[in-house]
Structures are given as structure tokens and as C-alpha cells.
Amino acid sequence: MKRRIGSQIMASILVNSIYAMINYPVVLINTLLAPLAILAVVTFASKGALLPVAAVGALIMSMVSSGTSLQQDLSHLKNDMRLQDMIVSSPTTSLIYIIGMALSEIVYSIPTLAFLIVLNLIFVKTTITGGFIIFMDMATIFTFSISLGFFLSTFTSDIIQSWGFSGILSPLLTTIPPVYYPITYIPFPYRYLAYLSPTTYASVIAQSQTGFYDPGAEGFVVSWIVLLAVTAILTYLALKRSRWREI
Amino acid sequence: MRIRTTGLSKTYDRKNKALEDLSIDLNMNGIFSIIGRNGAGKTTFVRILSTELLPTSGKGYINDADVVEQAESVRREIAVVPQEARPLPWLTPLQTVSSYLMWRGYSYREANEKGKEALRELGLEGKEGEKSRKLSGGQKRKLMVATVISSEAPVVFLDEPTTGLDYLSRKELWQLLSKMKRDRLIILTTHYLEEAEILGDQIMILDKGKLVDIGGIEDLRxxxxxxxxxxxxxxxxxxxxxxxxxxxxxxxxxxxxxxxxxxxxxxxxxxxxxxxxxxxxxxxxxxxxxxxxxxxxxxxxxxxxx
Known part of the structure; x- marks a missing residue:
């Protein structure tokens, strides 16, 4: 039988997002709520001044949430439903499985992304080049979070441990770092701590394109280098070091 | 169909021996039952041969393909229902079977057609559109069997597929497996000795990771x-x-x-x-x-x- 890679990827998208959305429409609200809640708080607290920063920040959070959700979903499918064992011993590969599951998280987030993109188009002022840079920034942070999610999921042995990882990652990557507000709001020496999170670099890049922070040419390039390096390392680890087949 | 192992061993955490120097050579169609006490090594044996787990030493072959070196070609020949596997509760039975087939590479249309056929064969027609969480325990196990049987993989591993089912549900599943075994090799682990006796064309007894004996019921008797x-x-x-x-x-x-x-x-x-x-x-x-x-x-x- 001819193996269709498109079908194998589509299977993950159907199972992990489309069928879930069709069979339980309530999940459509699920992904929208977390970024919108923080967006609303930041906007009200700043009397609207930080709305454009928070709108881009909500997009970053949405990308990172895809990774933490992937980590939980994969862990659940592997440990509770034993689905991954069935997939491992079928004619598919870990790469096809992770691509399908990653895309399923994007499909799952479509309502949120659509809303946030409209919000950004209305409130965020940037150039076409700036728009392209923000898009690439989002694609990179998405790859980072998906790789991190897949890597962690292969080590989790039950859902409680998986919730633990998500509970740690979410605030460390999106709530505390300057994702929803400019990095200049953090006083020294705490600002150095913010640079421990890869999402800070993604935010610096996005905020530099919306006029909220000027890192200078050097800072802009360094942010890209750090973000790409961290993403490349995690993607390598996810593909090479994660345990697809158990030892 | 042929299964062969030579000196197959598995040690967990460098100290717990789950399988020790297991060598068998079987060339058959039908049901190969594996019995043994808890911890005898049944699941470890299945997981190694189904390419889910790496052995510590020794070799395993499915139709002469090495389960470690040629895992990709082995995976085209096999389908597995692991112990404790159950259908995803948010999917319908048809979605469960068809998505598994798509993971194996079937197109959406083929997967749906084959899925409907498999559900009909296993007596689950009329349940295609219900959410799996509403199925009874017996129906859920049948659905998992339908999932792998629909793939037409010639070698099927079923790890304790009837555990927890009442006698009548088990009997129904036995009838289905007897029907399905004609052109396949079904490797079945079970704690129910009656089940192994009724279904097993060949029976392997494992104890503490070692082969005790292997043969048809008459040979063993x-x-x-x-x-x-x-x-x-x-x-x-x-x-x-x-x-x-x-x-x-x-x-x-x-x-x-x-x-x-x-x-x-x-x-x-x-x-x-x-x-x-x-x-x-x-x-x-x-x-x-x-x-x-x-x-x-x-x-x-x-x-x-x-």
C-alpha cells in the first residue's frame, strides 16, 4: 500500500483538533480566553496605552500556548490512552507525527489567531517589512514552543507531571517576561533575569517593529541570534534526543 | 507469517530482568497465545517485537525483518493494541478507526470506507456516530480490535484485549478473533488460561522472563x-x-x-x-x-x- 504522508499529517489534525472542535464546540472558547484575559487586564491597567504591545504579546502567548498544549496533549495520548504506542508501531515517523500534532495546535487556535490578527491589524502600526518580521518572529517562537512541548512530552510518565510542566512554562514564558509590556518597564538588575526567557527576545523583536522599544541594530540582531539558536537547539533535541521508541 | 527471536533479553534499569535469552521460531497463521504470571515478560515480549521497545540484547524478527534494524519495514506488517489502550472518548468509533488508518497512510475516503466495514464486521454498526465514551467496556475493546483489524496488517498484537470484560463479552471477542485469524498471525497475551486454550493454535508459557515451553495444547499436554x-x-x-x-x-x-x-x-x-x-x-x-x-x-x- 502506498503511504500518503498528507493523510498521516491530516490524521493528527483531525484527532487532536477538528474532531475535538466538532464533537465538543465548547473547546473553541478555550484557547481564546487566556491571552484575551491578560490583554484586557494590561489594556485597562494602562488606560489603553499598552494595547498595541499587549495585542502582539497575546499573539506570542498564543504561539507559546500551542507548545504547552502540545506537551499536555501528547502526554495524555501517550500515557493515558496508549495511542502513541499504536502510532509508533505503525508505518509513520516521529517527524510526521510531530508535524501533524503541531499543525493541529495551530488549527485548534484558529479562532484565537483570527481574533488577534484582526486586533493587531486595527491597533498595531507597522510597515510591511515590520509585518513580515513579526510574522517570522511568531513562526520562530511557535517552532520553539512546539519543540519544547514535544521534547518534554516524551519524558512525562503521567498527566499530573505534564500539568506540572505546563504550570511552570506558562508563567515563565509568557506572564512574567515582558511579553505584554515593554522591557523598559523592568528596572535593573531584574531586567537581566528577563533575558533568561526566549520569549523576551521574541518580544523585543516584535516591539522594535511597533515602535515601543528600540533595541538598536545590535540588540535587534542579537535577539534574532539568541532566539534562532535556542529554537535550533530545542528542535534538534526534540527530533534526536526525545524518546519515540522506548529504551 | 514468521516470528523468530534469538537470545532476546530485556533488563530494565540495569537490574530487573524482564526477558532472558528467549529463542523461538514460529511459522504459522492463526492465534499465538502467550501466557504467564504477572511480570512473566509477556508485555515486554510484545513491545519489543512490535518495535515499541528496544531489547537489551538478542534479536527479534517479523517475517525475517529485524525489529530493531528494519523497524520501518516491520511496522508496515504489524498493528498493535497495547495493554490498557482505549478509544479516545471525544471521537466516534468511525473517527477512531479511520484516523488510525490515516496514520498508517490510507486516504481519508479509503479510511472511512474501511472503517465502516470493520465496524460492521465487529458488530458495531449503528454506533459509528456515537461518542466512544458512551460505549460499554466490551464495545470499547471491540472497537480497539476493529481499529487494528481494519488495517489488513498480517501480524496483529493484542496485549490482554479481554482483561476486565465479563464472560459473554469475552466470548463475543473470541468469536471475532477466530474469524479474523484466517490470513493473519494474531499474537495474544492473556491472563485467562481458558481463553489461551480456546483460541491458541500455539501457546507459549513464560515465567520470570524465561521460556518454559511452547507448542499446541496437545503438545503441552x-x-x-x-x-x-x-x-x-x-x-x-x-x-x-x-x-x-x-x-x-x-x-x-x-x-x-x-x-x-x-x-x-x-x-x-x-x-x-x-x-x-x-x-x-x-x-x-x-x-x-x-x-x-x-x-x-x-x-x-x-x-x-x-
């Missing part, structure tokens, strides 16, 4: 000391344990295990004394106990030695 059982239904029946094993079941019921000569030698006495009785071949349960010893007796002996 021919190798034990007490291959026959005499069941006597009388309170007056008394016998000394001379080359037979006597198990009083109740005041009016006694089972005597022994060789054909010993058992049939008792028949004239029973007829003369007008006692009700039956003579049967030893069941797999009795064979299993003779191979491995009665666990309770073993525990008692262990306690005495302690």
Missing part, C-alpha cells in the same frame, strides 16, 4: 505428568495419592489428576460402586499449574523455607 483428570461426584469416594494428585473440590466432588493408565484404571471401581464420574483431558489451567507449580503452594513453601 503430552509433556506433563498428569494429562488426564477424573471428576468424581460422590461423598464416598476415597483414594490414596499414589501416582495421582487428588484435589477435593467439595464433600461430594473430587478431582483426580493422573496418567491415562492410572485414571482409566480407576473406572471399574467407580462403575462397580455406582459413582458418577467424568474423564477429561487436563485443561490448560492444570497444565499451567503442573509446569509452574501452584502459586499458593509455592508461597507456602517459600514461607516454610523462610
Amino acid at each position: 503430552s509433556k506433563v505428568k498428569l494429562p488426564y483428570v477424573l471428576k468424581v461426584y460422590s461423598e464416598n469416594f476415597k483414594i490414596s495419592e499414589d501416582e495421582v494428585q487428588v484435589h477435593p473440590v467439595s464433600e461430594k466432588e473430587t478431582f483426580v489428576y493422573g496418567s491415562a493408565a492410572k485414571i482409566y484404571g480407576l473406572v471399574p471401581y467407580l462403575v462397580t460402586n455406582k459413582m458418577k464420574f467424568t474423564v477429561e483431558e487436563a485443561s490448560l489451567t492444570s497444565i499451567f499449574e503442573q509446569y509452574l507449580g501452584n502459586e499458593e503452594e509455592e508461597k507456602e513453601n517459600e514461607e516454610k523455607n523462610w
